[in-house]
Amino acid sequence: MDYRKELLYQKIARDIEAQILSGTLKLGDKLPSVRALKNVYKVSINTVKQAFLTLEAESMIESKPRTGFYVSKTSQRRLDLPSVGRLQAGNQEAQPLDLIDKVFNTLKDRSITQFSLGVPAPSMLPIATLNKGIVNVLKRLPDGGTAYDAPQGSLALRRTLAKWSLDNGGPYTEDDFVITTGAMNAIYNCLLAVTKPGDTIAIETPVYFGTIQIAQSLGLKVLEIPSHPITGIDLSALEKVLTKINVCCFTTNFSNPMGSLMPEESKKKLVEMLTEANIPLIEDDLYGNLYFGKERPKPCKYFDKEGIVMWCSSVSKTLAPGYRVGWVVAGKFKEKIIRQKLLQMISTPVLYQEVVADFMEHGRFDFHLRTLRNTLRYNCRHYQDAIADYFPANTKISQPQGGFVLWLELDERLDTEKIFDKAIKYNISFAPGRMFTLEDRYTNCMRLNYALEWSDKLRFDLKILGQLVKDEVNALNKGSEFG
């Protein structure tokens, strides 16, 4: 495939999409002709047609025979955004461990539609290429990887990451990276390096439950900071509690479960605020490469002058969760983290590190990411359409700008754990909202993974899920009529 050509039609499609989303092009407007765009972009007719076909496949535009393309009805349909959670520290309930276990236990069953999954479906991962990479790397690996690796991690991988960081928040050198057993392990070690039991950690809300579990296992108090579905962490809310906190851990690019993206200005301000208060920031940037916009968003690390930001990521959301290859650029905490890793496990296995390095070289990673991002963007729109079609009209839905999870807020009387118990009987699993907080809230929310192969079956499963929600609402309404 010609990389450049692919990029051009995507760029054109994105430009048109941006005009539709911003309202410049409105419902029913006719798009410029193929010939006109060909001249504007100085590309072939086929490239413009390809852009139109992409937008049509995403239901953004529709063709009318013999007249051209028009902005479609679907493109305009929008459910409301979910609400912003309140700052509610103090009255903390326990983590819903039984609920988390219940959802986890469904993950191994391949007959279940895994809307609850936290990683892309295997069909979206470049498994055959990675397997070839294992065989190739094995041939050149001294001692076949039986020897301990350097505690800091494979030099080949750290070099590759350093090169890649040039365009993505760096530039950093191979010496700045420490390889970890996935991003979770990076976060665990960052927290271990900068906190002591009794300290307070600030996280966004709703938040990935794993972060809460790590924090609690280290004896930390958790403060859930309100986060906007589009722009992420509410900086003024954070500022109010700044004197109470010892460390922050935020997913600045496409938070999980909300999909929010902090604007660059907010990131810069956040880093300045924390630098002044001398509070370390653990930046969980594991979704950063799965952006739907024009370019990879910068991490907070980009604005970090004093080395207070620990920039964590991994290949778990893009290549191979099972490889357990993650890393951190840990600023002034680097040496401490290397020493912790040394005594916890000496080193990480070298083979997978070198396979990832091999994959990242020669443009394979970029190509894979481009394909994956397109698929996710396309899937996201299909989910949003299906949910608008099949769920109650008062359903609120996130507008992720990257990543692969959607957050739904339903009628406030609903309990999504009850809906989960019903859905699982239809072989459908999702992540109930209560999992994503320590407080008694989000019980009417759910998280859906859209990194699953889009199909009629998947649409039908969303229809069933929507129907289960509607049934529940009807039952409640009937109950209140008779009550």
Added chain:
Amino acid sequence: MDYRKELLYQKIARDIEAQILSGTLKLGDKLPSVRALKNVYKVSINTVKQAFLTLEAESMIESKPRTGFYVSKTSQRRLDLPSVGRLQAGNQEAQPLDLIDKVFNTLKDRSITQFSLGVPAPSMLPIATLNKGIVNVLKRLPDGGTAYDAPQGSLALRRTLAKWSLDNGGPYTEDDFVITTGAMNAIYNCLLAVTKPGDTIAIETPVYFGTIQIAQSLGLKVLEIPSHPITGIDLSALEKVLTKINVCCFTTNFSNPMGSLMPEESKKKLVEMLTEANIPLIEDDLYGNLYFGKERPKPCKYFDKEGIVMWCSSVSKTLAPGYRVGWVVAGKFKEKIIRQKLLQMISTPVLYQEVVADFMEHGRFDFHLRTLRNTLRYNCRHYQDAIADYFPANTKISQPQGGFVLWLELDERLDTEKIFDKAIKYNISFAPGRMFTLEDRYTNCMRLNYALEWSDKLRFDLKILGQLVKDEVNALNKGSEFG
């Protein structure tokens, strides 16, 4: 190779060796004839000859032309055993981190003779077979290992370990094992599960410095319990401080650096004592398969009725340190350890786990271990002979009954860190004794790894090392003459 035949000649060699070591056969005694032994053991003449050749290669016996085999002079030569360390809690100094770093930094340089190494030399590992295993396992692994493994670890590996445990301390089921990132990671998680900062841990002395580092990183106070070079932990010393300690961590089979082996009776008594006091025991059994005796020694876990023993091991000392595959049978602490692993790293990479399982099946592991044990036993004797030849006569030396490290105690005025600095100029590295304690002691000791390919070069390096020690002693003697 015929497994059974190999076993027979080894058994005969061991029987004769035992008679020599116990003094039944003395210096100059003539051994029974080949024909006589052939009838006793009901084996072929070649099998008996093979046994004699083995003993001759180990310098235990020597042949005299036309008369037969005799107990050799070498077999009788013995340096004294090292002293037993005293109980010295309270006046703890810091760990010698600079020294440890200095020694670690020499490990990557392949031009240096690595007497300091903590693992077998690559030439002793079955690398080609393991590499083939990787390619084979990859073919049948669903998703090529890109999916998360179960937090408890690969079912295939846990099943294989359960089968193997039948003869080795078990029987346990696949459900009893938790896979970890090497034995260090198992110990880290065991300590995390049963201690809180400020607690006290009892360890043997001298002890592997990694254990001290883990304990200190968790905020534990360390109590070094005297340990005998042959029989390990001094139970009466331990009993005296039992009320002060919260957890024990002992290497009961071939301790590092001393090579001691706790007798079965002591193990039983230790478990009873700790069960009654409700003190968990972390048993670091990573050398257990490298026994020089007739059979694999049982772990303390074998005597554990209440689930207080956490039995840890790995393949790092026998197959592939870099794979980072270890495990623990954690008794009543199992669930806690699985949960900790889940939040620290979700899972361990599945490929290496399955490769180890594959290797352990079909007798490959047993065969490899048998070969490795023979090589180590042979090397150990060569080292002991060379040290008796080249080191000062007052050198004390351990008599390891398994594993692959020797512990030397030199003239008490010597500082082995100074000797290290000189030896490294001759491209010789070893582990100075001060690394193996928190106290100010063992500064006149050193640990040598004998899992290196035996050769004239290696003998010559031991000669150089001995000469450096002698030079140091001479300089001190001269100093005191003039002082």
